[in-house]
Amino acid sequence: MFDLYGGGWTFAWVGPRQHEDWRRDVAAVMALKVTDPRRWKSVNYAPEINENRSGTGSPFMPWSPEQLGESLYEIGRRSAAQLLVALKGEFFQAAGIRDFESRKESLFKSSEEILSRFDPDSLFFTNASEAYGNRDADLLNPDTEWSCLSVYTTDCGLVVVSDAEVGVFWAFFED
Template structure:
């Protein structure tokens, strides 16, 4: 959907690195929840390691944003198994994601779900 920069800014909320790490893991599960990842408990350590590796490429001064409504007032929100609403940015029933921003690049990690 075509969004203006102002609309995007109103729909994305800044989160901390740990919340970003959690969200990148959760995006791999059904309905954006880590509980939906097959054999999650046995794979948890490796999933978090991989998520941190991906996000490390953006550097120590990177900032992260999500459209998880709970992040609006809480940048350290637990996004591993979110029971939250999403400010959808697409035409799909639900979409959620993570935007990583550094001085030199922007990374977008997004998932979509439609009834």
């Protein structure tokens, strides 16, 4: 996992699934109101900015479940695995990862390890507009826009929803 989340402006947090409407659980994870039910290490490497526009220690703006649903697009597992890798790169592209070709296998192994935590029937969502209407979008080097959910000027991420847990995996950029 630390191949993908060993520093940089990243966030990786999992919380319990407690509501029928999974968006409520995702909002709780983003607000740092829950802990990982398996006690895995959570990562919040999002640096403070001059003005914390969220009003909390969270890198995310306070979102209602309805607002989250409008900003997230469903994707397939392959796209989710690609996105976890791409989030490590500059501007959320694998092409921006130093020595990507020589590290590709290791990075995808880490991506699959993260996704294996969640059951096979899990759902995956992203804020990358390239996924709007295309569950199988190629998200390794997306040429896209993002519905930003954080206090930063640009962000991109993956939400994973299973029957028992929700995960939020995100990267940020401030220009």
